[in-house]
Amino acid sequence: MDFAFDARTEELRARLLAFMDEYVHPAEAVAHEQRERLASPWETPAVVEELKAEAKRQGLWNLFLPDAEHGAGLTNLQYAPLAEITGRSPQLAPTATNCAAPDTGNMEVLAQFGDEAQKKQWLEPLLAGEIRSAFAMTEPEVASSDATNITTHIERDGDEYVITGRKWYISGAMNPDCKIFIVMGKTDPDGPDIRRQQSMVLVPRDTPGVTVRRAMQVFGYEDHWHGGHAEVVFDHARVPVTNLIGEEGGGFAIAQARLGPGRIHHCMRLIGMAERAIELMCRRAVSREAFGRPLAQQGVIHNWIADARVTVEQLRLLVLKTAWLMDTVGNRGAHTEIQAIKIATPRAVVDIIDKAIQLHGAGGVSQDFPLAELYAGARTLMIADGPDEVHQRSLARRELKKYA
Template identity: 70%
Template sequence: MDFEFDATTEDYRKRLLAFMDEHVYPAEDEYHAGGDGWEAPPVLEDLKNAAKAAGLWNLFLPGEHGAGLTNLQYAPLAEIMGRSPAIAPPALNCNAPDTGNMEVLAEFGTPAQQEQWLKPLLEGSIRSAFAMTEPQVASSDATNIGTRIERDGDEYVINGRKFYITGAMNPNCKIFIVMGKTDPDADRHVQQSQILVPRDTPGLTIKRGMTVFGYTDGDHGGHAELLFENVRVPASNLIGVEGGGFAISQARLGPGRIHHCMRLIGMAERGLELMCRRALERTPFGKPLAEQGVIQDWIAESRVRIEQARLLVLKAAWLMDTVGNKGAHTEIQAIKIVVPQTVEWILDKAIQAHGALGTSQDTPLAHLWVSARTLRLADGPDEVHKRSLARRELNRYRSRQ
């Protein structure tokens, strides 16, 4: 693995860093002051137009639909966006869950599905959501999903309940990719399918927005509880084939975990920067915080942990590009385990260094910490990834006995 950025990556990095300085950071106060309801603040549209003009649009998506970057090329760009995670990703049309949904439609969607839904998503004119998690079952095991998707002539009928569906409260969220069971009697990994459900479909009720550690995440479109009661959509709305839902979700999650983890690295860098600035500005008990041994320990430890985490994520991205997602499975699970925990620790120390200010809305630290803590659950909890990783490690030795 070559540790030097190639010319394409370096060009995008320079332009993105300039964009952050010129547009994103100056807009943070206005953005977080809030818009109305569940919609993103109006300043986001200005940022999106500026990103398009700067050629910084759909950077996450490989192939003809996006910028054509590899995972390794995109990773350092996602890190830069992570320094302002609520603003930079949507400003560049690189925000979840739209990124994963666009990847699904680009890889598995029919030409008609791509024309109707992928095209406006790529343009940034609509938003989308991915409806998988359910309150009644352990959704960390996707084979548990209980929502039913049943064929009835030329239609599918959907019944079930979902919750914590990110982005669904935003009225501009026009399409849901819904995961449910089409054949409960099939092998457990081919019971599920994914299907497109437009927001205005009769029988779909958006019941409420759900908070995350007290935050509504309103500027991110919130996280909704959904009810599907005899929701009917054309059979042509099925993505891929019946029974292909689990495989599609696995294909969707691999790149998404790289994106999340690199954005987390950027969040950690922002936290460390704020901690250092705070340490140099404050003087308790007769000397600056920066001269207190415990603060120096936090700063040094933070730098070491960031460098370790970044190298592991870049290795995972490189393997995804060279041997595929399956070949990078161990590293993808490893970063999902270690990076959120690492960043949570760093942000906790940054909050501690700020005292009461660190818990307030006057710095980004509290919200960054909540994001890092939440990502220890999103895309699968730590324990599930450890279980799978341990089994794979043990299997290496079982084969030798």
């Protein structure tokens, strides 16, 4: 593995860093002010659309998608340092560059598994940033860490599928621009292979029988920047059978294909969040005094900052190795590393942000600094896309097989 970034990555890094400094970071306060004046907290502040237009103009658009036909054509290794940069402003930068979850994963699914009609109707407007989308998998009545538990029914009735079920924490669903759901449910609940019981179908938001019931809070935040996390009820919602993605029984495999890149994208951005926390920690340490001397001269602060720097450098190398493996041997070949970064990165970044909050005192838990929101987002990623314990279980089994 070559540790140097190639010429294209370096060029995009320079452009993206300049875009962040000139447009994104100054827009953070503006976006908060505009949101307070919106008729609905789920509407998109005007400055976000301005950022999207500027990013598109500068060619900083759809950087996540390795498919050159639809995206920037970057490898995972090329995209990793770019996603890290956007992670420094997770509320604005991923959306501004059309690289925000859950749209990224949904676009990957449609690009890889969708038919031409589905791509035309849904992928193209998503790639253009004209609409948003949601991925409806998690359910409140079962342990959704085991996807085979899903109880939503997708029953065929002639030329239609009838979807019945209740989902929650469906990211992006509160956004009025969210026009399409990718819904995972069971088309063959009694099938002998529990990993062939599930399918995925496209369900437009305005389908009769679809109700976005409420916004779910995350540590008290409604997460307006990501379009919220909704509870959604499907009450005999009907869609044409042509809305099936791939084949019946292929839902579990599609979910696995979707979640691999999604997990590493989260970890890339988490490193950027940690860098933002370290920067804030250092700025606070040199600007505040306690007990007669600057915080920067307190030994415990030295330990926090040094440990944070060591941790970030370790995490970055592991994420880059994982990206390189995904590019060279595929997602299956990188399975162990994907699980390793999903376990290691959120918990380590949570600790770094926690130290930054502690250093800021009351300001750290306030709305005047981004740390509390960063903490909530990082802590949630110890559960989202599979809780740590599920990944630990799978990784340990793989290790033990070597000695069986």
